[in-house]
Amino acid sequence: ETGVxxxxxxxxxxxxxxxxxxxxxxxxxNTVSWYQQALxxxxxxxxxxxxxxxxxxxNFPPRFSGLQFPNYSSELNVNALELDDSALxxxxxxxxxxxxxxxxxxPGTRLTVT
Amino acid sequence: RKEVEQDPGPxxxxxxxxxxxxxxxxxxxxxxxxxxxQDCRKEPKLLMSVYSSGNExxxxxxxxxxxxxxxSLLIRDSKLSDSATYLCVVIxxxxxxxxxxxxxxxxxxKA
Numbered sequence: 001e002t003g004v005x006x007x008x009x010x011x012x013x014x015x016x017x018x019x020x021x022x023x024x025x026x027x028x029x030n031t032v033s034w035y036q037q038a039l040x041x042x043x044x045x046x047x048x049x050x051x052x053x054x055x056x057x058x059n060f061p062p063r064f065s066g067l068q069f070p071n072y073s074s075e076l077n078v079n080a081l082e083l084d085d086s087a088l089x090x091x092x093x094x095x096x097x098x099x100x101x102x103x104x105x106x107p108g109t110r111l112t113v114t
Numbered sequence: 115r116k117e118v119e120q121d122p123g124p125x126x127x128x129x130x131x132x133x134x135x136x137x138x139x140x141x142x143x144x145x146x147x148x149x150x151x152q153d154c155r156k157e158p159k160l161l162m163s164v165y166s167s168g169n170e171x172x173x174x175x176x177x178x179x180x181x182x183x184x185x186s187l188l189i190r191d192s193k194l195s196d197s198a199t200y201l202c203v204v205i206x207x208x209x210x211x212x213x214x215x216x217x218x219x220x221x222x223x224k225a
Binding site: 033035041042043044045048050055056057058090101102103104105106107108 | 145146148156157158159160163201205207210211212213214215216217218
């Protein structure tokens with residue numbers, strides 16, 4: 001069974017730029033959630049995709065957007081990067097059916113905005 | 115008030131000690147509850163689901179009290195390898211799926 005993978009591992013961007021982060025879900029999982037984790041804090045829910053549709057969203061501005069593909073992999077796009085966007089971005093997958101919400105996380109992408 | 119609040123920690127305990135983590139949540143419509151552990155600079159890993167009937171997995175026991183909107187995690191016979199940050203997680207689906215993590219409680223187990 002293949003676990004959740006994310007790319008890239010690390011990324012450095014300049015304020016105002018755009019970034020795309022990628023996630024491949026665990027085999028058999030059709031639901032992907034994205035989180036932002038700042039140092040010393042718990043992960044903050046950005047949004048969830050289920051069968052290619054956004055299924056829920058946290059308190060993040062519209063410049064945070066996403067996609068899910070037919071193979072259930074997903075992208076997180078962030079436009080007009082700000083210094084405060086520097087964080088660890090985590091992707092988690094789950095089966096999303098029958099009320100099963102156990103989520104399994106990828107290793108994350110560490111984004112630094114300068 | 116935060117939607118999910120945990121003991122601020124850190125907890126420093128000797129090997130063999132019993133340690134309890136507490137977490138409260140504000141949304142009474144919350145549906146699913148979990149404990150995750152996170153090692154330094156790693157991703158969170160699922161530790162346990164939490165049910166009203168309580169559940170136990172070896173040295174770990176989790177409990178949910180819906181009336182008080184409170185969940186707990188008990189670790190018995192602490193090991194050095196239990197040193198990590200423990201995160202409680204609350205999920206609601208009313209009005210759209212939403213996951214809320216607590217800020218985490220850091221545990222240091224010392225020899």
